[in-house]
Amino acid sequence: MDWSKLAFGYIKTNKIICSWYKDGEWSPLSAEGDDRITISALSGALHYGIEAFEGLKAFRGVDGKVRLFRPDENAKRLKRSADFLGIASPGIEMFVEACKRAVIENIDFLPPYESRASMYLRPFLIGVEPQIDLVSSKEVLFAVAAIPVGAFSGKNLTPARMLLARDHDRAAPMGTGSYKIGGNYAASMLAGTKAKKEGFASILYLDSAERKYVDEFSSSNFFAVKGNSYITPDSPSVLPSITNKSLIQLAEDFGMKVEKRKIPVEELTEFDEVGACGTAVVITPVWEIVDKSSGVSYLTGDKDNPGNISKNLYRKLTGIQYGEEPDDHNWCMEI
Ligand SMILES: Cc1ncc(COP(=O)(O)O)c(C=O)c1O
The missing domain is CATH 3.30.470.10 (Aminotransferase class 4, branched-chain amino acid transferase, N-terminal domain)
Known part of the structure; x- marks a missing residue:
């Protein structure tokens, strides 16, 4: 093969x-x-x-x-x-x-x-x-x-462009968003297909109650880095990502402050780094998030170079998974 x-x-x-x-x-x-x-x-x-x-x-x-x-x-x-x-x-x-x-x-x-x-x-x-x-x-x-x-980005993380969902919600307030059940993915199929056709890697969903705060991407959690803080949404309708949970721990190990809180959309302009995280790719750095309804484009990173914190977190987590780094938290189960 x-x-x-x-x-x-x-x-x-x-x-x-x-x-x-x-x-x-x-x-x-x-x-x-x-x-x-x-x-x-x-x-x-x-x-x-x-x-x-x-x-x-x-x-x-x-x-x-x-x-x-x-x-x-x-x-x-x-x-x-x-x-x-x-x-x-x-x-x-x-x-x-x-x-x-x-x-x-x-x-x-x-x-x-x-x-x-x-x-x-x-x-x-x-x-x-x-x-x-x-x-x-x-x-x-x-x-x-x-x-x-596949290895997706291999050792080099490739920054991606995302679409801000303005005409579509992923999860209802008090609905099924935090569960990993097929219906959630069926509900995001049409929006996902349209976004892919337009060249976006994924969609960034907002909270569906007020559409003011960042929730998560179609199949990954959202995180951002501002100064020495790792910031990720506190929302009842996002999937509790195991990758995000692990990155939070690693960020703490790196001496960073972890903030789990509401993230207003306008704050997207203030981050040093933004990333999508999940099992499939671990981290996808995000360089641009486009809001077509208002014509605003949030530049959240460098198009060609992933941010340093994202790179370090990625290296550390994949290093643990491939047995290159000490597994201090006993995350891996040997077969
Ligand atoms: C909606 C959604 N959010 C986040 C994630 C990331 O979760 P995990 O890190 O456990 O793979 C996934 C992928 O499983 C997902 O489908």
């Missing part, structure tokens, strides 16, 4: 790990060679979006060891989403076991260290019971798929 050509897209790998929940019990984990499953066309997942998912990565380290990054955090977040949907979820131990198994069964798809690529794990829960009544599913499939993904 040419690891340098990998992007972020579906590739058929060896096995998908599955467990079915029925009559109050999970079946033993099984590794299936076919990732097509047979479920009723009337399954709750297909009609009412009874679906929750996660995303995490496995890395081949500089020392040859294979590491999962904070899988326990993903297990907890999946449970939170499942509780919101009213469906069963696996315990942390079963979740981690399934992730490890997904890596092992697909080990020949785990990119080598030198490629700076990694293996993306997609654990998910879907309600599989046939139904027409609007109730939560009692029967659930838990599965973990493993797909090799």
Whole structure:
């Protein structure tokens, strides 16, 4: 396989790990060679979006060891989403076991260290019971798929241009924004497609109650650097990003002040650095955020050079993931 050509897209790998929940019990984990499953066309997942998912990565380290990054955090977040949907979820131990198994069964798809690529794990829960009544599913499939993904920016972070959402909201106040459930992503599809066509890397959403404060990007959290502060939104409708949680800790380790607070849109002009953070790319530096409704363009960084703090945070976090830096917070789980 040419690891340098990998992007972020579906590739058929060896096995998908599955467990079915029925009559109050999970079946033993099984590794299936076919990732097509047979479920009723009337399954709750297909009609009412009874679906929750996660995303995490496995890395081949500089020392040859294979590491999962904070899988326990993903297990907890999946449970939170499942509780919101009213469906069963696996315990942390079963979740981690399934992730490890997904890596092992697909080990020949785990990119080598030198490629700076990694293996993306997609654990998910879907309600599989046939139904027409609007109730939560009692029967659930838990599965973990493993797909090799590209290095994106490799060691060089490439600054991106984002579109400020002015005619679209991602999450309602007191709605589903903080849960990792399929419906949130369906709701942002049209706006995302339009933004991509216009050449934007992603969309920056505002709080939908007042549209005054920064919330997050379509599939990543927002952070900014001002002086010695790492600033990230305090909002009930953003996904609690595990990458952001880790960057907050690293920023504190660097001696920075962390501010979790409301970020008025006008403040975008005042930051030294702005970034999008998430599992897929770790950090995407943002050099411009365009508000087409007012014609204002917020210049939030250098088009060609990522900011120093973003670079240092990126190096430190990926260094931990690839076993190059000491894992002081015990984030990695070796397989
Ligand atoms: C809406 C949204 N926000 C933030 C993130 C980043 O979260 P994490 O760092 O846990 O991948 C993601 C990606 O999973 C996402 O979909």
